[in-house]
Amino acid sequence: MKVDGRHFRSIWLEPDGWSVAAIDQRRLPHEFIVTRITTADEAGEAIRSMLVRGAPLIGATAAYGMALAMRSEASDAALDRTARMLLATRPTAVNLKWAVDEMRRVLAPLAASARAEAAYARAREIAEEDVAINRDIGRHGLDLIAQIAATKKPGEPVNVLTHCNAGWLATVDWGTATSPIYQAHDRGIAVHVWVDETRPRNQGASLTAWELGHHGVPHTVIPDNTGGHLMQHRMVDLAIVGTDRVAANGDVCNKIGTYLKALAAHDNGVPFYVALPSPTIDFSIDDGVRQIPIEQRAASEVTHLTGRTADGRIETVRVVPEGSPAANFGFDVTPARLVSGLITERGVLRADRAALASAFPERSKAG
């Protein structure tokens, strides 16, 4: 999407035809830094360190990481070693495993000499497919926003709450939860977004607010604990969030705090939608609450904050007493019963196995 009027994707193949560029999301919103990724290990570190993050973008980065590996060494051992390295970077977003498995499906049958070219071709396809899928998610989600807009007084915005960053920065382009928002805004529908800051890494405050601002979408950053109050006072028309993994039964794993927003939405009759591309569906899991692995990250992400000082320096400060332990669960799982619908590239679905299997039979059979 647009950054200072210029179109960017979150990741792209450089003109040299083999190295990969990605926006360093750890530096936003204060610095816009593009990093060049030249090895599979650098791709793995980019995922592990959250230089790139967001389920679909993690998948695309892993696909390019496999291509970088095949360019360097295309043996069966290198293929297996690279797959294992990438799969070990982060455990929750199933798009990572989907992308690695997809690359292995394409590459394993090939002679080593043919693997690098095939790997780059498939990685590019995965990136382009993500853009097309997210555009379609936006088209289907736009209908939901337009239906609410039709009930509003002229100029009164549709108020959407979102959590974390499921924006174009979390994907190759468009985003998932933000794609309907961008498409509504671009069509002149008045939209306002309540942006959950999303402690502890503040992807909402630092990423969602940044990208909405660059696209001219009205928004307000709120502390994570505010959403329930807004819903109680009819200040939220619908919630749209992203997801890192949807179980076959419709349970939704997303950034920590999503479950609490879903409970508040359910209690206040606020529609709660989850936007996802089909590679985020994990048909091998029947019970998301019990089976989806929840990443636990470093306590320092809770005990410290990074920001810009008044004189422009980027500093990290401690916000928790020395010696106070901190827990950092990265995700939680919202039971399907709290989900109003799943906005996918093939339409808005009920959050249940029958709807998911019917919409994506080719994936449900693959399991």
Ligand SMILES: CSC[C@H]1O[C@H](OP(=O)(O)O)[C@H](O)[C@@H]1O
């Ligand atoms: C469109 S996937 C976005 C999803 O990924 C985020 O997690 P992280 O920033 O840790 O990669 C968050 O759960 C978002 O909803």
